[in-house]
Amino acid sequence: MRDLRMRSAVLILLLLAGLAAGCTGITSPRRVEIHIHYSHFDPSELTVAHGVAVTFVLINEDPIDHEWLIGDAAFHERHRTGTEAHHGARPNEMSVPARSSVETTLTFAQPGTLQYICHLPGHEAYGMVGTLTIT
């Protein structure tokens, strides 16, 4: 009887742990939707696993154009002073026209932290910044 109770308790704990892992996003998504509304990314924090191809669906709900550029600090520093009017040739540099959606697929080779930012004038200062954690 006592063994049965112990087993039940362990089983419940394992189930709870699994649920908690699901809630906190430990499992890596293969497809992620990022909405752009009032010039902000939603969600602005994401976690994915390294070595897994992830498709980002960028949905711009605003009537103005935006960008979604993801990379490290040096990458963003270059783009803050860049002059490219349009992006799309590289999968980590996407232009998202007003009221449209685009998709891009990326595989991150190693764990780390990157930022996704819109570098159109004034947009980063307005808060168009998100953080991607790669586990």
Added chain:
Amino acid sequence: MRRLAAPLAALALILAIAAPTLACGGLIGPNGAVNLLRTTTLAGYHDGVEHYVTAFEFAGGGGAFGSITPLPGIPSSVVRGGDWTLQRLVRETNPPSPEALSFAAGAAEDRAVVLQQVRIDALDITILKGGGAEIGVWAKEHGFSLPPDAPEVLDFYAARSPIFMAASFDADAAAERGQAIGDGTPVHLTIPTHNPWVPLRILALGKTAGETVQADVYLLTDDRPALLPAPGSKLADGGLKLAHNEAASGELLADLRSDKGMEWVPAAAWLTKIEIDAAATSLRFDLAIDASGAGRPSVRDAGFAPFGPLPAPPSWNLLWVMLVAFSLGVPIGGGWLLVNATRNGGGGRPLAG
């Protein structure tokens, strides 16, 4: 003085004058070489009609640029404004120095609907109707680059009044016309509406944290107007200051009335001046004005109330049914209880005591 005057006889004259540091607002032209020196706006209210006058000053350069102004209603006419109304009001509360006086002596679906288009000098005026997104798309399609806060700000206004005035200034055309730097082009809109309000939040469009908005707002009403937020109040967050508050002089009113299109100015009025000097991030409201004499400026017009359609008033039929049910229910229910109590009292156990 005329507290019993009919609400529709109220008059409100509103003049918003951008300080030299004030960006013109909504739309920023693709050609950064052109600067809007300043935007001056006047809206008058009399007999249920608002008279809105805006002047754009040519600051040199080339290309096209413009601004966007939320309006409380659809204009019935858009014409060239008078020549001195704005300057005369400024002079009333900011007397010029003697030196200055001597110088003076010398869209498909989800698209915005275009209601009117008027060309005045080098200025293209378009009156638009649509939601914030539709107005934004229209602006984009017409070559303007909106700042990142535009989607939220346009929605803020469109939820209350889906009418906007887009003004596009063709600096090349202005130069061809021989307009000198500093020359203004006044525009006069006539807008039937219940009560005027002054769009203030639009003045902060495109401004970043740390920047300020400075402007002067003049009101001319039959009586002292009720304002929301009241200058100096906590709601105004220190951004509004009451700088002038007294009966307008007969000389001022006569001068205004003598300008083109200003015949509607009445014989007597109250003049109020509000100075705006607010952090762009704190200017998230408009100035609601109750020009009716009721003393109740609209929370909604000030931008403090939730927007969207107002809740439908309760059905009178439903209220009558509830009233009848209540009226009948009380005596019937009471009678039933009384009968039960009588029966129980007759056949039940005797009460203690």
